[in-house]
Amino acid sequence: MSDLLERLRERGWRLTAQRRVVAEVLDGDHVHYTADEVHARATDRLPEIARATVYNTLSELVAIGEVLEVSTDGRAKRYDPNARHTHQHLVCSRCGTIRDVHPTGDPLKALPEAERYGFTIADATVTYRGTCPNCAS
Amino acid sequence: MSDLLERLRERGWRLTAQRRVVAEVLDGDHVHYTADEVHARATDRLPEIARATVYNTLSELVAIGEVLEVSTDGRAKRYDPNARHTHQHLVCSRCGTIRDVHPTGDPLKALPEAERYGFTIADATVTYRGTCPNCAS
DNA sequence: ATCCTACCTTGGACATTGTCTAAGTCAAGA
DNA sequence: TCTTGACTTAGACAATGTCCAAGGTAGGAT
Structure with missing residues (x-):
């Protein structure tokens, strides 16, 4: 920044x-x-x-x-503010904590042409949800 | 339903x-x-x-x-209401229209252990964004 | 250095979305 | 049919976000 x-x-x-x-x-x-x-x-x-x-x-x-x-x-x-490097988010369902994460592969490739309904797709965002170590208790 | x-x-x-x-x-x-x-x-x-x-x-x-x-x-x-079959969403950035879509593969597998920060991950949601045929004009 | 002016900031009203509560109502078992 | 605890209601309230008119100011122009 x-x-x-x-x-x-x-x-x-x-x-x-x-x-x-x-x-x-x-x-x-x-x-x-x-x-x-x-x-x-x-x-x-x-x-x-x-x-x-x-x-x-x-x-x-x-x-x-x-x-x-x-x-x-x-x-x-x-x-x-971390907009310069693409990343996804991992969210704790309990406390709301967010971490930036970097999955492998490109989710855009996972959507077949037949599932695009004529859309021009710009991007894909992935949100992982779970329980963080703190909240696992 | x-x-x-x-x-x-x-x-x-x-x-x-x-x-x-x-x-x-x-x-x-x-x-x-x-x-x-x-x-x-x-x-x-x-x-x-x-x-x-x-x-x-x-x-x-x-x-x-x-x-x-x-x-x-x-x-x-x-x-x-379509909660019985897992699916993801494709959203038009212009008009907000939403379609249910079915990408291939499992996004959970795309997140390496080193990127999980000790979380127990329950699920992953993917949102594709783009422009629908109507809004492409 | 100072002036101008278009752009920025301010404070508060307003809009949207969602939550809570106390009092009344009712579904379903006895 | 009675009873009772769960459900519904209306409206106040809360959280988040947007808009506007009036005043302030950054930065180019002089």
Whole structure:
């Protein structure tokens, strides 16, 4: 994420304190915060940042492909900065913990032509669900 | 779904008009209604049915495995009565249409032991995204 | 350096989806 | 037919996300 701000500037985006802070919050591996978690962490650094600004910035980052939107449970969407290397997710059904994982093979190849119904398929996402070591008790 | 009501009775569930109507609405193939769509259709047959009852009944059907909960887009969850034959979903990014599809192979096998982080994995869901023939224009 | 202006941010109202509760109703066994 | 505990109801509430008008500001233009 470190050069994200430069990439934004190249796109002609105005570089504001708010956008900078949101990008900093999303920096790291295995980060999967909800919008409100991002807002809470951003507020630590920039107390007056508005919730709407966090939502706006996250949507923009998703639109340009810098961040992935992940909805594993039908609750709040989560934001994953690891958009540069394709990966899938492993979710604990009990506590909701998410890990990035890398299955072998390409799920797109597993869908026969007869099962595509004329769609132009862009991608496939795989979500593994189970119980994490902590919750196995 | 036709024998769903019998299976419910076997489980000692009270058979009410409301539950009957919800089960009827969910009867069919390629059905993926949201809770509010189920409610709207149920209201056609039983005008005074409450929203909360639809939510309750859907949750019960999911809990006993008769119906699958599908969240493809982070918006409203959808309910899929085709729970007896495992399948995956193909979603149009434009209009949201959902088709049931049957990929070959088992995605569980594609996740190496080293990528399981000690989780006990129960299942894997695959969501294919693309553009449907209608939206391709 | 300062000015301009289009773009960004803010706060709060509003929308959507889902959950909870207290009171009334009813299915099904006795 | 009676009884009773499970079910349903209406509506308040909660969680998440979107929209808007008014004010602020980044960064190019002068």
